[in-house]
Amino acid sequence: MKKLLELKNISMKYQTLTDEITAIDNLSLECGEGEFLSIIGPSGCGKTTVLSIIAGLIQPTSGEVLIEGKPMGKNSEELGYMLQKDQLFPWRTIEKNIFLPLEIKKINDLAHKNYALSLLKKYGLYEFRKNYPDQLSGGMRQRAALIRTLASSPKLLLLDEPFSALDYQTRLSVCDDVYGIIKAESKTAVLVTHDISEAISMSDIIVVLSDRPSKVKSVHKPIISGNSPLRKRESPDFSIWFEKIWKELNG
Numbered sequence: 001m002k003k004l005l006e007l008k009n010i011s012m013k014y015q016t017l018t019d020e021i022t023a024i025d026n027l028s029l030e031c032g033e034g035e036f037l038s039i040i041g042p043s044g045c046g047k048t049t050v051l052s053i054i055a056g057l058i059q060p061t062s063g064e065v066l067i068e069g070k071p072m073g074k075n076s077e078e079l080g081y082m083l084q085k086d087q088l089f090p091w092r093t094i095e096k097n098i099f100l101p102l103e104i105k106k107i108n109d110l111a112h113k114n115y116a117l118s119l120l121k122k123y124g125l126y127e128f129r130k131n132y133p134d135q136l137s138g139g140m141r142q143r144a145a146l147i148r149t150l151a152s153s154p155k156l157l158l159l160d161e162p163f164s165a166l167d168y169q170t171r172l173s174v175c176d177d178v179y180g181i182i183k184a185e186s187k188t189a190v191l192v193t194h195d196i197s198e199a200i201s202m203s204d205i206i207v208v209l210s211d212r213p214s215k216v217k218s219v220h221k222p223i224i225s226g227n228s229p230l231r232k233r234e235s236p237d238f239s240i241w242f243e244k245i246w247k248e249l250n251g
Contacts, residue, residue: 001032003069004188005156010053010063012046023049024060025213031188031205033155036179038191038199041209041217042249047192050214051158054190055081067156080154084161086145088133094120095129098148105152116151123147123181138166139174146178150185157182157189163198175202175229196249200241201229208248218248 012024023046031037039047052058054065056072056079065072067079080101088097098116102108120126125144133141142162149157162178163171179202182189193199199206206220222241226232 001035003030004033004035004067005031005037005054005190006066006069007050007054008064008066010050010060010065012049012053012058013061022213024053025215027063027209027214027216029207029216029219031190033188034186035204036182036189036191036202037205037207038193038203039207039209040193040196040199040245040249041214042211043194045209045212046214047194047209048160050209051160051190051192054156055079055158078155079158080149080152080156081158082145082149082160082162085165086133086141088141088145088148090133093130093132094125094136094144097133097144098151101148101152107152112151112153115153116147119147119150120144122184123177137170139170139177142166142174143177143181146181150181150187155188157187159189159191161193162191163193163195172230179229196242196245197233197238198229200224200238200245201232206245208245220245 007027007029010024010027014021014023027050039050041047049058053060098120099108099113102112102116120129123143125140125147128136128140136144163175166174175198191202200222204221206222208217210217224232224237224241225235232238
């Protein structure tokens with residue numbers, strides 16, 4: 001499998017008035033093309049910091065991020081970032097919201113617009129394209145946010161706890177939707193989450209981080225029967241993996 005993302009010996013240090021704090025210490029990981037990787041770890045261990053480093057929003061103190069073997073700075077256009085909240089602009093219709101990345105990246109041509117609209121059709125939101133975000137349910141808004149992220153055809157999706165603002169029932173449904181869309185579009189994804197069940201049910205690879213200073217504690221590749229996150233949660237193997245990773249995080 002072709003390697004799409006690689007973090008090599010990433011360290012991150014912060015200067016305070018009195019001290020130097022090491023947030024991330026010599027962290028390395030990799031993700032192949034089309035794989036779904038989740039990063040989990042104790043609260044405050046630096047999961048979102050790792051995601052921000054991958055995105056190029058923060059420069060590490062040392063180490064490098066490679067996309068398809070090239071430094072991150074030369075491949076920033078290949079990334080799509082999905083945040084904890086949908087961040088849809090309330091004054092723009094759903095259609096105008098999903099066109100936003102095209103405007104920012106100056107690829108707002110007919111071909112890209114048609115591709116974005118085809119995603120709305122494919123995933124059941126086309127009839128709502130003239131609606132405003134507050135006219136949609138939370139699950140539909142999150143689906144629209146993912147389609148907006150996909151509109152510019154990024155190779156790598158970064159997902160920063162994208163389901164945390166949803167209630168439990170909606171979260172399960174949207175988790176299935178997002179997973180299905182990412183797999184159907186053959187995208188590579190990195191998810192940061194504090195939810196063990198979410199990580200197990202969605203991931204090809206689970207990277208468990210230690211307490212700060214954050215290091216890779218373990219890497220797992222769970223094989224669980226089921227063709228969707230919801231179905232995987234029903235598998236007998238699911239509870240075995242949950243207990244294993246829970247013990248790692250709390251041991």
